[in-house]
Amino acid sequence: MNRMSSAPPTESHVTEDGRTIGPVLMELRNITLRFGGVVAIKDISFDIREGEIRAIIGPNGAGKSSMLNVISGFYRPSEGEVWFEGARRPAMRPYKVARQGIARTFQNIALFSGMSTLDNIMTGRITRMKSSLLSQALWWGPAEREESDHRAAVEKIIDFLEIQHIRKTPVGRLPYGLQKRVELGRALAAEPRLLLLDEPMAGMNVEEKEDMSRFILDVNDEFGTTIVLIEHDMGVVMDLSDRVVVMDYGRKIGDGPPEEVRASKDVIDAYLGVAHD
Numbered sequence: 001m002n003r004m005s006s007a008p009p010t011e012s013h014v015t016e017d018g019r020t021i022g023p024v025l026m027e028l029r030n031i032t033l034r035f036g037g038v039v040a041i042k043d044i045s046f047d048i049r050e051g052e053i054r055a056i057i058g059p060n061g062a063g064k065s066s067m068l069n070v071i072s073g074f075y076r077p078s079e080g081e082v083w084f085e086g087a088r089r090p091a092m093r094p095y096k097v098a099r100q101g102i103a104r105t106f107q108n109i110a111l112f113s114g115m116s117t118l119d120n121i122m123t124g125r126i127t128r129m130k131s132s133l134l135s136q137a138l139w140w141g142p143a144e145r146e147e148s149d150h151r152a153a154v155e156k157i158i159d160f161l162e163i164q165h166i167r168k169t170p171v172g173r174l175p176y177g178l179q180k181r182v183e184l185g186r187a188l189a190a191e192p193r194l195l196l197l198d199e200p201m202a203g204m205n206v207e208e209k210e211d212m213s214r215f216i217l218d219v220n221d222e223f224g225t226t227i228v229l230i231e232h233d234m235g236v237v238m239d240l241s242d243r244v245v246v247m248d249y250g251r252k253i254g255d256g257p258p259e260e261v262r263a264s265k266d267v268i269d270a271y272l273g274v275a276h277d
């Protein structure tokens with residue numbers, strides 16, 4: 001499926017499957033990230049357009065998670081700049097980045113296992129809560145009204161992800177695929193503009209992968225959410241993404257629509273391990 005055509009950074013265009021890809025939402029400019037002597041990312045630049053699904057792929061240790069952490073604001077690059085919505089993003093704490101509309105899921109599930117599906121998704125609303133902790137604790141005035149608004153938003157997500165039947169179940173008792181779906185729900189509860197998914201299909205069986213793929217596409221289609229995902233399953237990457245960044249040893253070795261990247265000799269050599277014709 002060709003879901004992407006190139007367009008200038010300020011212009012929108014419509015994909016073959018009828019989705020609108022807007023102007024550049026985030027730009028990574030010459031990002032280098034060092035951990036002591038280890039250079040995890042070496043001078044990488046790329047952009048992320050509004051409404052697109054952007055994949056980051058590469059072999060183990062290529063620097064994908066490090067890049068996601070730069071995008072999320074968890075890591076500050078050693079060199080280079082992150083531009084978000086047309087402005088250079090200053091160094092800021094992760095919760096401030098979250099308030100800018102960036103949410104993520106993790107490679108290993110990071111839910112509260114003793115809490116219900118509903119309560120876990122509710123924690124995703126924290127960045128949108130306005131009333132003070134004291135008024136929430138006292139269940140006072142504005143806090144009560146706010147709580148019911150948040151509750152309504154969470155119920156919508158539960159319907160959207162088709163998890164009504166497990167809304168009261170402690171997530172630790174759920175099968176893996178459903179836990180990943182709850183984690184997606186928690187990220188969606190923040191109503192992000194940019195959603196970062198770190199290996200959303202890892203450890204899933206075929207059916208669970210199909211379900212997750214469908215939900216990722218639906219989130220993108222229905223809410224217009226821009227999505228960046230790291231994924232090892234090449235079939236999934238090729239089906240879902242508009243554009244793919246390929247990393248190897250901290251460098252960018254490919255960037256473009258999936259079919260273009262798949263045909264690149266550098267990428268085949270580094271990552272796919274497929275014999276050349």
Ligand SMILES: Nc1ncnc2c1ncn2[C@@H]1O[C@H](COP(=O)(O)OP(=O)(O)OP(=O)(O)O)[C@@H](O)[C@H]1O
Pocket residue numbers: 035038039040058059060061062063064065066067
């Ligand atoms: N916090 C850290 N401290 C030191 N080195 C790190 C740290 N995080 C990552 N690295 C190193 O940076 C490099 C890139 O790691 P990273 O986890 O970003 O790669 P990856 O592509 O996500 O790998 P994987 O697919 O295995 O998750 C590796 O050499 C790794 O050992």
